[in-house]
Amino acid sequence: MDIRGSLSYRLFYFIPSFVILGVWGAYMVLSDRLFLFTQHWTLSLTMVFGSFIAGATSEGGGAVAFPVFTKVLSIPPNIARTFALAIQTVGMGAASLVILNYRVPIVKRAILFSSLGGAGGIVFGTFYVAPHMVPAYSKIAFTIITLAFGFVLMLENRYHGGANRFQDIEYTNHTTTASLLMGVGFLGGIFTSIVGTGLDFLTFSLLVLYFNVSEKVATPTSVVLMAINSSVGFFVHHFALDSFSGATFDYWLVCVPIVIFGAPLGAFVCAGISRERIVAMLIFLILVEFVSTLLIVKFDGFSTILAPVLFFALVGIFYLLHRARQAKLGENESARGPTGS
Numbered sequence: 001m002d003i004r005g006s007l008s009y010r011l012f013y014f015i016p017s018f019v020i021l022g023v024w025g026a027y028m029v030l031s032d033r034l035f036l037f038t039q040h041w042t043l044s045l046t047m048v049f050g051s052f053i054a055g056a057t058s059e060g061g062g063a064v065a066f067p068v069f070t071k072v073l074s075i076p077p078n079i080a081r082t083f084a085l086a087i088q089t090v091g092m093g094a095a096s097l098v099i100l101n102y103r104v105p106i107v108k109r110a111i112l113f114s115s116l117g118g119a120g121g122i123v124f125g126t127f128y129v130a131p132h133m134v135p136a137y138s139k140i141a142f143t144i145i146t147l148a149f150g151f152v153l154m155l156e157n158r159y160h161g162g163a164n165r166f167q168d169i170e171y172t173n174h175t176t177t178a179s180l181l182m183g184v185g186f187l188g189g190i191f192t193s194i195v196g197t198g199l200d201f202l203t204f205s206l207l208v209l210y211f212n213v214s215e216k217v218a219t220p221t222s223v224v225l226m227a228i229n230s231s232v233g234f235f236v237h238h239f240a241l242d243s244f245s246g247a248t249f250d251y252w253l254v255c256v257p258i259v260i261f262g263a264p265l266g267a268f269v270c271a272g273i274s275r276e277r278i279v280a281m282l283i284f285l286i287l288v289e290f291v292s293t294l295l296i297v298k299f300d301g302f303s304t305i306l307a308p309v310l311f312f313a314l315v316g317i318f319y320l321l322h323r324a325r326q327a328k329l330g331e332n333e334s335a336r337g338p339t340g341s
Contacts, residue, residue: 016097017260020090024256033253040254042073047087051259054088054226055095055266057219057282059201061088061259063146066195067289070139071296077135077195079248082237084196086244086252088230091259095267096227099220104267105167106221110181110207111228117182118199118229121189126236130193140303141310142195143293148314149205150286152322153279169211180206192233200226209321215278219270223263 028034037044050064061084069080099106169177184206191198200222207213207221238244244252270278299307 014261014264016094017264020094020260021257024253024260028253033250036250036254040251043069043251044254044258046073047091047255047258048262051087051091051255051262052266052269053281053285054092054259055098055223055263055268056270057266057278057285059146059197059282059285061091061197061263063197063201063285063289066142066197067139067292070135071292075251077133077138078130078243079251081130081194081196082243082248083251085192085230085233085237086248087255087259088196088226089234090256091263092223092227092230094260095263096224098264098267099224104220105217106224107168107207107211107213107217109169109177110203110221111224113178113181114185114188114199114203114225115228117185118189118192118225119232121186121191121199122193122229122233123189123236124186125190125193126233126241129190133194136297136300137303137306138194139293139297140299140307141191142198143289143297144307144310145191145198145314146201146286147290148311149201149318150283151315152209152318154283166211166213167217169207169213180210189229192229196230196233197226199229205318206321209318210325212325215282216270216274219278220267223267 046065046068047061050061050068053059053064054061065084065087066077066080069075069083070077075083098104181203184202185199188199188202191202203225204215204218204222207218208215213221234244
């Protein structure tokens with residue numbers, strides 16, 4: 001279904017956002033908090049871009065919020081992380097409604113199994129990993145992981161393009177597929193517990209590089225995934241850790257009216273553009289993130305060694321996923337025979 005079709009569909013597209021806007025507006029007026037916009041307008045401006053990117057690409061809003069908040073606005077990483085989870089719950093949740101309501105193609109098995117693994121990873125990472133992370137290292141790790149994926153994605157699209165891309169996961173072993181998705185989901189959940197995003201990105205990588213799923217399908221899949229798992233992370237921080245308060249809550253309030261329209265708009269646009277443009281958008285964002293890290297983050301002796309080691313290790317892993325996919329496709333072609341029967 002073309003979600004850019006009739007006027008009635010376009011109006012329906014905005015209904016969830018207007019409902020949330022009404023509730024938010026009533027709270028802001030009754031609690032006399034509209035003055036927050038004069039104090040934190042830079043955050044609202046940041047999420048104009050962050051929310052659109054969250055809905056249109058495999059990188060959540062935290063992929064913009066976390067580096068800008070921590071590198072440019074000097075907001076502590078733990079606050080930026082909690083904010084990312086909270087704002088993605090609203091923004092990517094609204095985008096997910098658009099995706100589901102208009103039946104945009106998604107990989108349902110990936111959402112199920114990666115979400116299960118991701119929930120465990122977020123809980124484990126929140127209590128046992130994130131508290132021990134050095135702030136600068138979390139920024140650098142985020143940059144290196146995205147850069148490694150961008151490098152492999154660029155090479156793959158240069159030499160293989162979008163030929164023979166799938167709309168869903170093709171597999172012969174249900175257990176192996178579920179285990180891979182849950183395992184990547186768990187790792188992505190740990191990373192999400194540190195910087196507020198990651199599960200969507202790593203699952204996207206697995207879908208594209210190993211399962212040969214089109215980026216145009218993997219992207220909305222990752223949006224729905226991040227909406228679900230951001231909700232899990234937000235629940236943990238709000239109810240178990242009581243960390244969604246004070247400045248974090250104020251930051252969230254000034255960004256809600258932005259993301260409830262920006263993220264669905266991103267999903268809306270993504271459904272109507274080519275996969276080549278989606279890939280180009282991803283690579284551009286990754287390069288911006290990489291350059292900003294080089295210019296802003298101070299590397300110590302350990303991180304100077306760790307960064308390139310991590311980069312080449314991840315490139316190797318992504319490349320192995322790609323090669324495994326190519327081998328699997330070759331086996332399938334051989335099984336079909338020369339006539340494809």
